[in-house]
Amino acid sequence: MNANNVTAPSSEPQSLFLRACLGLDVAQTPVWLMRQAGRYLPEYREVRRQAGSFLALCKNPELAARVTLQPIERFGLDAAILFSDILVIPEAMGMELHFLEGEGPHFPHPLTRLADLDRLNLPDPEVQLGYVMGAIDEIRRQLPSSTPLIGFSGSPWTLATYMIEGGSSKKFAQIKTALYDDPPFLEGLLERLVTAVVHYLNAQIDHGVQAVQIFDTWGGILGPDEYRRFSLEPMTRIIAGLKRRRPDGTRVPVILFSKGCGGYLETIATSGCDVVGLDWTTPLGQARARLGPKFALQGNLDPAVLYASPKRIHAEVRRVLESLGNQNGHIFNLGHGMEPNLDPEKVPILIAAVREESKRIRGQSSTHV
Amino acid sequence: MNANNVTAPSSEPQSLFLRACLGLDVAQTPVWLMRQAGRYLPEYREVRRQAGSFLALCKNPELAARVTLQPIERFGLDAAILFSDILVIPEAMGMELHFLEGEGPHFPHPLTRLADLDRLNLPDPEVQLGYVMGAIDEIRRQLPSSTPLIGFSGSPWTLATYMIEGGSSKKFAQIKTALYDDPPFLEGLLERLVTAVVHYLNAQIDHGVQAVQIFDTWGGILGPDEYRRFSLEPMTRIIAGLKRRRPDGTRVPVILFSKGCGGYLETIATSGCDVVGLDWTTPLGQARARLGPKFALQGNLDPAVLYASPKRIHAEVRRVLESLGNQNGHIFNLGHGMEPNLDPEKVPILIAAVREESKRIRGQSSTHV
Numbered sequence: 001m002n003a004n005n006v007t008a009p010s011s012e013p014q015s016l017f018l019r020a021c022l023g024l025d026v027a028q029t030p031v032w033l034m035r036q037a038g039r040y041l042p043e044y045r046e047v048r049r050q051a052g053s054f055l056a057l058c059k060n061p062e063l064a065a066r067v068t069l070q071p072i073e074r075f076g077l078d079a080a081i082l083f084s085d086i087l088v089i090p091e092a093m094g095m096e097l098h099f100l101e102g103e104g105p106h107f108p109h110p111l112t113r114l115a116d117l118d119r120l121n122l123p124d125p126e127v128q129l130g131y132v133m134g135a136i137d138e139i140r141r142q143l144p145s146s147t148p149l150i151g152f153s154g155s156p157w158t159l160a161t162y163m164i165e166g167g168s169s170k171k172f173a174q175i176k177t178a179l180y181d182d183p184p185f186l187e188g189l190l191e192r193l194v195t196a197v198v199h200y201l202n203a204q205i206d207h208g209v210q211a212v213q214i215f216d217t218w219g220g221i222l223g224p225d226e227y228r229r230f231s232l233e234p235m236t237r238i239i240a241g242l243k244r245r246r247p248d249g250t251r252v253p254v255i256l257f258s259k260g261c262g263g264y265l266e267t268i269a270t271s272g273c274d275v276v277g278l279d280w281t282t283p284l285g286q287a288r289a290r291l292g293p294k295f296a297l298q299g300n301l302d303p304a305v306l307y308a309s310p311k312r313i314h315a316e317v318r319r320v321l322e323s324l325g326n327q328n329g330h331i332f333n334l335g336h337g338m339e340p341n342l343d344p345e346k347v348p349i350l351i352a353a354v355r356e357e358s359k360r361i362r363g364q365s366s367t368h369v
Numbered sequence: 370m371n372a373n374n375v376t377a378p379s380s381e382p383q384s385l386f387l388r389a390c391l392g393l394d395v396a397q398t399p400v401w402l403m404r405q406a407g408r409y410l411p412e413y414r415e416v417r418r419q420a421g422s423f424l425a426l427c428k429n430p431e432l433a434a435r436v437t438l439q440p441i442e443r444f445g446l447d448a449a450i451l452f453s454d455i456l457v458i459p460e461a462m463g464m465e466l467h468f469l470e471g472e473g474p475h476f477p478h479p480l481t482r483l484a485d486l487d488r489l490n491l492p493d494p495e496v497q498l499g500y501v502m503g504a505i506d507e508i509r510r511q512l513p514s515s516t517p518l519i520g521f522s523g524s525p526w527t528l529a530t531y532m533i534e535g536g537s538s539k540k541f542a543q544i545k546t547a548l549y550d551d552p553p554f555l556e557g558l559l560e561r562l563v564t565a566v567v568h569y570l571n572a573q574i575d576h577g578v579q580a581v582q583i584f585d586t587w588g589g590i591l592g593p594d595e596y597r598r599f600s601l602e603p604m605t606r607i608i609a610g611l612k613r614r615r616p617d618g619t620r621v622p623v624i625l626f627s628k629g630c631g632g633y634l635e636t637i638a639t640s641g642c643d644v645v646g647l648d649w650t651t652p653l654g655q656a657r658a659r660l661g662p663k664f665a666l667q668g669n670l671d672p673a674v675l676y677a678s679p680k681r682i683h684a685e686v687r688r689v690l691e692s693l694g695n696q697n698g699h700i701f702n703l704g705h706g707m708e709p710n711l712d713p714e715k716v717p718i719l720i721a722a723v724r725e726e727s728k729r730i731r732g733q734s735s736t737h738v
Contacts, residue, residue, distance in 0.1 A: 171708060176673035180681045223649040223671055263631050263650055280592040281632055302592055304545035312549045339540060 013210075013250055017079040017148045021211055021253035021275050021296050023329040029321065029358035030078035031351055032150070034257075035337030036071040037083045041344055043070050054099045058085050061134030068139050072147060075347050079148045079211075079331075080139065082204070084132055086154030086215055089196055090163050092123035103167075110166035110174070114185040120192055125203030132200075136207040151209030153201055155216035155258075156193035156234035160186065172221055179230060190234045198241035205243050205252055213255040213277070214238065220260020228267050231258065239272040255298055259336060265290045279335035284324040296329035303334045306346045313346060317353035326361050382579075382619055386448040386517045390580055390622035390644050390665050392698035398690065398727035399447035400720055401519070403626075404706030405440040406452045410713055412439050423468045427454050430503030437508050441516060444716050448517045448580070448700075449508065451573070453501055455523030455584055458565055459532050461492035472536075479535035479543070483554040489561055494572030501569075505576040520578030522570055524585035524627075525562035525603035529555065541590055548599060559603045567610035574612050574621055582624040582646070583607065589629020597636050600627065608641040624667055628705060634659045648704035653693040665698035672703045675715045682715060686722035695730050 013019055016030035038044055044067050051057035058064060068083040087105050091097040098106045111117070123129055139149055162168070164175040164186075178186045201212050219231040239254050246252060256268060257277025268276055269291050278287055278299035287297055305316045317332075324330050332354045382388055385399035407413055413436050420426035427433060437452040456474050460466040467475045480486065492498055508518055531537070533544040533555075547555045570581050588600040608623050615621060625637060626646025637645055638660050647656055647668035656666055674685045686701075693699050701723045 171673075173673060173676055173708070173710065176671070177676040180674060180677035180685070220650070224652060260629070281589070283593060302545070304540075304542060305549060307542055307546040308549035316549070339542070341542065 013148075015078070015146060015148045017331060018210060018250070018253065020329060020331045021255070022251060023293070023296055025328060027359065027362065028355050029330055029332050031332040031354045032077045032079040032081065033071070033334055033338055033347070033350075034081075036075075036077060036081065036347075037067045038338055039340035040338050040342045041070055041074070043074075054085070055091075055097065058083070058088060059131045061131055061138050064131070064135035065138035065142060068135070069142055071347075072143065074344070075351055077351065079150050080143055081150040081213070082132070082136060082139065082152060082209065084135070084152070086152075086159060086217075087162060088129060088132065089123070089153065089159055089193070089200060092128035093120040093192070093196060095120070095163060105162060106167045107163060108166070111163050111185075111189060112174075113182065114188055117185070117188050117192060120189075122192070122196055122199070125200050129200060129203070133203055133207045136204060136209060140208040148210040149208060150211045150213055150255075151201060151204035152213040152215060153197045153238075155214050155219065155231060156190045156197065156238070157222075157231040158216050158218045159193050159197075160189050161218050163189065172218070179226060186230065190230065194234045194237045194241075197238050201238070202241075202243050205246065209252075210246070210250070211253045211255060211275075212242070213257060214273075216256070216258040216261075219258035219264075224264060224267070227258075227261065227264050232264075232267055232271055235273075236271045253296070257298070262287070269295065275331065277333070281335075284320065284330065286323075288324060288327065288329075293327075293329070296331065297324070298331040298333050300333070300335040301350070303336050303339055303342070306334075306338075306342045306350065310346075310349045313349050314353040314357075317350060318357045321354070321357050321361055326364060332358070382517075384447070384515060384517045386700060387579060387619070387622065389698060389700045390624070391620060392662070392665050394697060396728065396731065397724050398699055398701050400701040400723045401446045401448040401450065402440070402703055402707055402716070402719075403450075405444075405446060405450065405716075406436045407707055408709035409707050409711045410439055410443070412443075423454070424460075424466070427452070427457060428500045430500055430507050433500070433504035434507035434511060437504070438511055440716075441512065443713070444720055446720065448519050449512055450519040450582070451501070451505060451508065451521060451578065453504070453521070455521075455528060455586075456531060457498060457501065458492070458522065458528055458562070458569060461497035462489040462561070462565060464489070464532060474531060475536045476532060477535070480532050480554075480558060481543075482551065483557055486554070486557050486561060489558075491561070491565055491568070494569050498569060498572070502572055502576045505573060505578060509577040517579040518577060519580045519582055519624075520570060520573035521582040521584060522566045522607075524583050524588065524600060525559045525566065525607070526591075526600035527585050527587045528562050528566075529558050530587050532558065541587070548595060555599065559599065563603045563606045563610075566607050570607070571610075571612050574615065578621075579615065579619070580622045580624065580644075581611065582626060583642075585625070585627040585630075588627035588633075593633060593636070596627075596630065596633050601633075601636055601640055604642075605640045622665075626667070631656075638664065644700065646702070650704075653689065653699065655692075657693060657696065657698075662696075662698070665700065666693070667700040667702050669702070669704040670719070672705050672708055672711070675703075675707075675711045675719065679715075679718045682718050683722040683726075686719060687726045690723070690726050690730055695733060701727070 016026050019026050020030050047063050047067050051063050064083045072080050095107050100106050161175050214235055244252050253274040255275040256273035259279050262282030275296040275298050280300050280302040284297050301320050385395050388395050389399050416432050416436050420432050433452045441449050464476050469475050530544050583604055613621050622643040624644040625642035628648050631651030644665040644667050649669050649671040653666055670689050
């Protein structure tokens with residue numbers, strides 16, 4: 001069985017990554033890694049030092065471009081992803097933001113009620129987020145045209161957790177209180193975020209990203225009805241508002257990744273996305289059976305496997321690939337981001353295993369043309 | 370449809386809680402709350418101050434009994450649960466344990482390899498854990514005989530995470546490295562924990578607990594194959610080793626709660642447990658459909674609902690109950706423990722809603738005798 005086995009249009013993409021996003025035939029499975037540009041790379045830490053702070057790095061187009069390219073140059077991954085942070089959106093909307101060393105993001109003035117939404121403005125991506133667009137321009141200048149560039153945003157629900165809790169949270173007491181007792185406040189915030197994210201992602205597409213991913217890190221803390229209403233529904237509205245074709249006619253695939261939401265795949269299938277990101281708790285074969293062939297899948301190796309021996313990494317990569325078997329529509333990735341203390345030397349082992357094993361699996365039968 | 374609609378034996382229990390565990394008819398749904406004895410209660414904080422430290426409170430049978438009884442006296446819940454901590458087992462096995470104020474548990478000498486297992490002894494529950502047995506004796510003396518007492522233990526997998534990571538963890542890098550690269554070490558540890566927990570829970574049953582719950586807080590960080598092998602399989606061996614009948618012939622139900630494992634219910638069904646605990650991401654009706662009528666269900670209100678208004682608490686309680694409808698085999702509970710900053714005044718609202726709504730639902734039709 002092939003996913004999305006559509007007749008090839010003239011604008012059919014050439015890269016493994018974009019072809020896999022659209023369910024087209026590929027000779028081997030493409031691979032990129034969430035948080036592939038980051039602290040586990042010594043060359044990243046060097047640039048981060050140069051920038052002075054994490055936020056300064058995000059806001060410097062030259063340096064942001066440089067760290068975006070580092071993992072491509074070092075490992076030859078099949079796609080680059082813009083280096084930035086999901087919280088640049090709330091900051092551009094007017095919220096003061098600090099990254100405290102070792103403690104994560106901090107909003108000293110979190111939102112507490114409906115009236116606080118008046119403090120938020122709708123950012124012009126070319127102005128308040130011009131540094132992101134500058135980074136994309138710079139990346140596109142330096143990145144080989146054969147390597148696709150992925151843009152991204154946080155989901156409205158995930159952004160709202162930080163804006164209401166004031167930072168990372170374990171208990172989510174504030175936003176859940178809002179969810180249960182003050183839906184107009186929460187929904188008003190989500191609505192503003194939908195608009196801001198649509199503008200932001202469309203500007204990224206205008207500047208040359210060829211696919212976009214929506215990161216919904218915190219969808220999994222919600223029950224099924226709340227997930228549908230407060231996490232998925234705003235993402236669905238975003239997807240409906242995106243420019244899905246580039247000027248040359250190629251489709252811009254949308255990847256939706258709701259961590260910890262393997263129980264909600266049938267709901268996710270209604271979002272309009274092209275690719276569903278999976279963490280390691282849902283086997284790819286099960287996800288394909290539940291979602292049907294219309295969706296490409298992205299994932300889903302436990303990042304902790306990269307703490308293991310080369311032999312074990314190879315075996316676990318094979319297990320992920322064999323869970324789907326010889327089917328199109330798969331982008332290999334981790335089920336969550338690269339950890340800062342991982343050994344970069346493990347990455348080429350993973351990539352080689354993906355290529356070797358996916359070619360082997362594809363060679364085993366001839367159900368694809 | 371009724372769950373476990375068995376013919377009533379002469380030893381059929383009278384309490385709502387035990388009847389519901391066994392799928393027997395009840396006039397209303399019983400309710401207790403995970404971590405119902407704890408910091409959200411001012412009378413608990415007073416006793417905790419008296420004890421000097423958290424561990425000292427666990428080790429003082431009089432005081433442990435007193436805090437166990439507090440929520441029963443204040444709220445009239447349908448079951449009491451022994452006040453203790455899951456980490457008394459590793460401590461009794463010989464591991465130094467501290468509870469750092471505001472930082473949680475800390476093992477200064479975590480286990481790192483197979484040879485470290487020689488440091489562990491098999492505790493005699495009447496000796497190294499005699500204070501727990503003393504607390505049970507004291508609780509049974511003071512608790513009305515109509516109120517069942519629940520004993521508990523952590524699951525081997527969950528205990529192992531603390532013993533290998535050295536405390537609470539977010540990334541679980543150490544235990545996952547062991548899982549992938551040193552299974553003999555991890556499985557050796559799990560085997561020792563299985564034996565220790567079987568002895569511990571059987572001693573609790575001897576001293577008078579009428580049901581036991583296995584808390585598997587961290588099963589949800591595992592993929593499906595690893596969950597089966599490292600979390601569920603040791604729990605299955607424990608359940609097989611338990612005394613399932615008290616001297617008077619009444620059955621001792623086993624509740625298994627693997628947080629974040631709604632995707633693995635079909636695996637959990639093989640464990641031999643009587644009751645499956647659920648967090649709020651799996652609707653009760655869906656769980657019943659997937660598990661079949663042989664299992665009672667426990668849960669599954671999001672504890673964050675208790676931050677909400679009385680009206681909203683009532684509505685959410687009703688929603689949980691209506692998800693199962695008029696079926697036996699349900700114990701109302703939260704999907705995770707009570708939070709320290711919750712208002713105790715919310716608890717009677719929850720309890721009243723459970724009783725009112727479950728009686729209403731049971732009155733709606735006559736599918737039960």
